[in-house]
Ligand SMILES: Nc1ncnc2c1ncn2[C@@H]1O[C@H](COP(=O)(O)OP(=O)(O)OP(=O)(O)O)[C@@H](O)[C@H]1O
């Protein structure tokens with residue numbers, strides 16, 4: 001039985017099958033409230049599926065999921081915002097209109113929604129691109145717009161599926177630091193899926209490593225290497241040790 | 252420059268066809284009541300411009316009003332068919348089957364029921380245009396990427412918000428395709444309707460011309476009708492370009 005935790009996400013023995021294919025097998029994971037938990041794993045091990053289950057978009061074949069104590073799909077959906085792996089921006093909306101869509105959905109009105117979204121938009125380095133069409137944005141910009149859209153949903157739980165995948169190394173590092181800072185100022189329960197072990201260790205408090213299909217959690221690591229000076233952190237022995245262990249588990 | 256050249260191509264072909272037609276009629280001495288020369292048609296177009304314009308006006312009104320009716324009912328029907336699987340199962344097969352009933356066959360019946368006024372023409376044009384609009388709109392709704400809908404659900408979107416911000420815009424390009432098909436049917440449908448019983452319109456002018464072996468008049472009416480069909484088609488295309496400029500940018 002999953003304990004009725006005050007916050008955070010609880011997965012207990014979650015299994016997901018698509019027909020004969022076992023995508024997830026007996027995954028148990030606790031994501032503490034207001035913490036950042038990373039999930040790394042090889043392609044196809046069920047990371048995206050896991051996020052969709054948490055979000056209430058999919059139901060597990062077996063096992064239980066609860067988000068802030070709520071276990072029905074509808075209640076989970078209410079609490080989670082999902083940033084999909086492919087940005088899924090709407091081409092009929094301009095950049096700011098995409099970022100502010102959740103505010104409009106909540107009934108704020110178009111103008112108010114845009115005004116409310118603008119500061120975050122600027123903080124993500126997108127000022128001047130408010131009215132650009134989605135196809136005029138670079139891959140990295142599209143991802144930042146999608147990221148802004150997720151944050152602006154104002155949910156307690158953020159599920160980020162490879163949020164920085166399409167970014168160049170420099171922007172990526174910048175946004176990793178920005179995310180760390182933003183979550184420190186305004187903590188949210190966050191699950192960050194990434195294929196990049198370093199990113200997971202730098203941004204997350206804890207990292208779960210998953211095995212190849214059928215996906216299961218094979219290692220959980222304490223991370224929390226963010227905040228310091230990046231170059232020094234990456235070269236420090238504890239970081240290197242954590243990285244070694246994660247890579248070993250991945251192999 | 253290249254655009255002008257692209258337009259030039261069809262003009263040259265058209266001019267060559269007209270010239271060949273003219274040469275054939277003149278060189279072979281084909282009598283005018285069998286096949287009028289383009290110059291004969293042209294002369295009638297000019298001499299009869301008053302009656303042709305008012306007949307064209309009548310037909311244009313029938314086309315436009317019937318088309319508008321079909322658009323309204325077609326989109327509404329597509330929304331109903333899309334929203335409810337029950338409605339779809341109950342109505343869609345019948346809708347498809349109804350297309351095997353030729354409008355030519357029911358036109359006289361409608362005239363009997365609705366008289367010789369505008370009403371039967373509107374109904375006939377609307378009936379003919381309804382199907383392509385409905386099917387295309389429904390196709391558009393059914394082709395919506397479910398991933399977009401799923402993401403929107405985590406972004407506070409209600410069922411209506413999903414319809415407004417994802418499904419409807421997504422279906423628009425397909426709807427316009429249906430509208431273009433319907434626009435090209437509208438002229439023929441209006442003509443049928445007028446043939447079935449009417450004292451005005453281009454169909455009436457053509458019936459008159461045929462009865463009096465006035466082939467140039469029939470030809471002139473055909474030219475006006477083709478002009479109307481092209482104008483409606485062009486208007487739909489223009490509105491499409493103005494309202495959904497993004498559609499040529501995605502996939
Ligand atoms: N709706 C579905 N129907 C059938 N199979 C699915 C479905 N969704 C996912 N799968 C399968 O489940 C497995 C896990 O997919 P998932 O997308 O969760 O992997 P992932 O870890 O996110 O991979 P990647 O790192 O490449 O994004 C894959 O084998 C995939 O083909």
Ligand SMILES: [Mg+2]
Nearest residue numbers: 047048049085
């Ligand atoms: Mg994935």
